[in-house]
Amino acid sequence: MKNTTLVTKESRMSTSNILIVDDTPDNLRLLSKTLIQEGYQVRCAVNGSMALLTVKAKLPDLILLDINLPDMDGFAICEQLKQSESTKDIPIIFVSALDEIFDKVRAFEAGGVDYICKPFQIPEVLSRVSNQLNIQSLRKQLLQKNQLLQIEISNRIAAEIEIRQLNFDLEQRVKERTSQLTAEISERKQIQKKLEYIAWNNSLTGLPNRLWLIEKLKKLLSFAHQEKQFRFATIILDCNRFKIINDSLGRRAGDELLSMVGERLKSAVLTAKVEEFLTPNIILTHFGEDKFAILLEPIKDKNCAIALAKKIQQSLTTAFIIEEREIFMAFNIGIVIGNSSYLKPEDIFRDADLAIQKAKNSSSYYYQVFDTTIQNNALEILEIETDLRLALQRQEFYLNYQPIICLNTGTIRGFETLVRWNHPSKGFISPGKFIPIAEQTNLILPLGMWILQQACQQISIWQTRLNSQENILTVSVNISAKQFEQEDFIEQLDQIIYDTGIDIKHLKLEITETLLMNNAAIADRVIDQLKARQIKLAIDDFGTGYSSLSYLDRFPVDTLKIDRSFVSRLDEKNQASTIVKATLDLAHNLGFDVVAEGVETQEQVEQLKAWGCEFAQGYFYARPLDKDSALAFLQSNLDQHNPKTDKAA
Secondary structure (H helix, E strand, O other): OOOOOOOOHHHHHHHOEEEEEOOOHHHHHHHHHHHHHOOOEEEEEOOHHHHHHHHHHOOOOEEEEOOOOOOOOHHHHHHHHHHOOOOOOOOEEEEEOOOOHHHHHHHHHHOOOEEEEOOOOHHHHHHHHHHHHHHHHHHHHHHHHHHHHHHHHHOOOOOHHHHHHHHHHHHHHHHHHHHHHHHHHHHHHHHHHHHHHHHHEOOOOOOEOHHHHHHHHHHHHHHHHHOOOOOEEEEEEEEOOHHHHHHHHOHHHHHHHHHHHHHHHHHHHHHHHHOOOOOOEEEEEEEEOOEEEEEEEOOOOHHHHHHHHHHHHHHOOOOEEEOOEEEOOOEEEEEEEEOOOOOOHHHHHHHHHHHHHHHHHOOOOOEEEOOHHHHHHHHHHHHHHHHHHHHHHHOOEEEEEEEEEEOOOOOEEEEEEEEEEEEOOOEEEOHHHHHHHHHHHOOHHHHHHHHHHHHHHHHHHHHHHOOOOOOOOEEEEEOOHHHHHOOOHHHHHHHHHHHHOOOHHHEEEEEEHHHHHHOHHHHHHHHHHHHHOOOEEEEEEEOOOOOOHHHHOOOOOOEEEEOHHHHOOOOOOOOHHHHHHHHHHHHHHOOOEEEEOOOOOHHHHHHHHHOOOOEEOOOOOOOOEOHHHHHHHHHHHHHHOOHHHOOOO
């Protein structure tokens, strides 16, 4: 006998009416187009009100419902439909970007039959839609058969044997359906367990994830507020330059590396537990893509966490073998001691990030324990960044000029331009504080161009005033690496030179050796363009960065400036004298002249002269001067000496 309860795909597709409720046009277009291609009848609504009106106009066979809608959320729509006798049996599948476990639980409690996470996969959507329509169709057929059964029962006096057989058949069907429902319930429980596992664990390493860590920290903080003496530690480990592995070797290699890191950390934590090391409870979690976190509780003091951090670092020092390559990874660790002073996990994460940044900037330690000093420094940096932006608008900066003197004749050969900041309420702020922050925030770009513009304007003024005298004065301007990297740096420089009308021989640009090392290709291109314009170049703070000796003959610079840290120790018996003399010999062999920075004593002057150093600057001659004082110093010096006989700087 033909099984009339079976529903073919063709008949279902031809009759099923589906309503899609989503406020994202792209989602509506994609879903409706796909379902129509599958043979379904599709209607769309962009908000809750429209959805309810559409349902009232014609009952759909199934609803795909988004949660976040502009006028009312999907939960409220679902609950309202379930309260109506005419719409309560319409199956509703939630389709949402919310993937938290409690959102899914709430969806099922509201009456949803299924839940699809965005971004969704089309095959998954079609499969789930098909399953729910099949279940709905079977339910309708079951209702119809129950109605037929009632009719048959009313006539059972006339057809008792047939009724008994029908009852027997019905019982068998009920058993089969009960068995199916039991299997479905069991399957759903397994799916639920899997969803819970995915929600609380990282799929790559199998470790508890950030969500799990947040919930655990909430419990620890709650206990800490009850027991004021309770202490615990959160250690967050950050893999430096992990993005380079992904970019160079591919995502698969990056995943393999993270898995290896996770295994080593598991081993380190397990060993710590076996040795009864530090504390009874040590929990390893995968905090983020390239970050891991470890909880220790309870602890007596920070030394417990520091000891574990050292053990972890030791376990990660050996190479990781990825695709037959040896890869060494550097890690920075931030440690936060948790207590009742913290209110929520996010505060702990914030302080751990600050500690990690402090560790990255430290030359001595790969780990840092958070304290209020780190937070105060971070707040100070944020405040200075804000003030910097306002200072650029308000023009609070000004320039000073420190003379550069010819050691043999005592004549002035130039000035180094130095930016200064006089804050309206905080007073003088050291360049050592605001220049690094300007570099980090790219504010060095507008500030650097302002300095260059102001310096060239000053050159133009001095050039006009000294027009009647022969002079070879140069004004040096420091250029940052980020300015060098600008595509239009040369165009901006050309415009400033054109606007100010300066003679190019009076301008010298100072760059650092670190810039040459880290940006060799860019430096080649830009320096060639500068030399084509006959602009002089100096390497500033020579000797303080990475060794660039192999690069010196590659770049056509004019001057090396020996850093003050070496010059200041010439009066002492140490290696500074050897370094300075070797630098002078190297520079002269390559055809460079040399400026010694930070000269403060007569003994330093005499020693530098004896070694053939051409130029010097420092407090021995003059402190940085404002523009008027610099002009007075320049004029006085020119009046005392004859510049015609001196070598050009």
